[in-house]
């Protein structure tokens with residue numbers, strides 16, 4: 108048979124080929140596109156075609172090949188589509204539920220504290236976690252021999268150099284604010300702090316604080332008390348009472364520790380408040396004049412109060428979490444329980 112006739116022949120058999128079934132399509136592929144396909148023979152025969160016809164015949168074989176490829180591809184696509192709608196996608200199946208994440212409980216409490224204080228005009232300030240001696244201790248009136256300056260309590264960055272440390276409280280941020288702003292100052296500083304403690308259910312080597320600072324002319328202890336009462340009632344409910352006990356901090360004078368009435372037993376006595384009816388939540392006091400002066404604020408003109416609380420402690424009371432380690436273990440079963448507006 109002449110090569111041209113063969114081309115004609117193949118052309119019509121490609122047209123006529125049945126590719127409707129999986130098997131027929133595969134047979135078609137082997138015949139026209141497989142490694143031993145019939146078109147290869149045609150290319151071989153092309154050698155014997157007289158030169159002046161080579162171009163036309165060559166093109167005709169190419170066209171044949173293209174035709175076979177196109178027929179195969181479109182039949183295959185159609186099959187895949189059908190298989191797709193039949194097997195791969197069940198359009199009637201309900202969509203997978205999108206799980207909403209939950210905020211970390213400490214973030215929830217931090218945001219709530221920020222929200223409560225922002226309603227009475229407190230801004231939020233932040234500062235570095237690696238802090239120098241001046242901002243963490245000296246400017247805050249810590250005497251040189253104070254135990255907090257010891258390796259036992261503080262993580263220093265260099266072994267034999269006590270200049271830089273992980274901040275032990277966010278009072279350091281307040282020093283930075285006092286240095287850079289003029290009174291009136293009304294700010295809270297939330298953040299992570301570090302202390303050299305053995306990790307247990309009740310202590311950790313890091314925790315979170317919110318400290319507050321208010322400096323203006325004629326700020327009194329009564330302002331401090333009223334501010335904390337407002338906070339306690341917003342946080343723990345409007346029937347909450349507070350109680351102040353005298354205490355000592357290097358940076359405040361006078362100083363106090365503050366208890367709130369137990370929101371669990373309403374002061375009746377339970378195991379959370381150890382049958383006292385009171386829960387300790389924060390430390391506070393009037394900013395020591397030495398601290399104001401160290402930051403460049405005239406203590407004869409201005410006075411102020413400061414307070415500081417642990418976020419874990421507040422979270423413990425609100426959520427009754429009795430093991431501090433849970434907050435940093437990233438156990439999803441623990442974390443997903445805290446869905447909140449904050």
Ligand code: PHE
Pocket residue numbers: 275276277278318319356359390391392413414415416
């Ligand atoms: N800085 C204190 C602490 O970390 C808390 C505090 C702040 C106490 C301000 C009084 C005034 O324990």
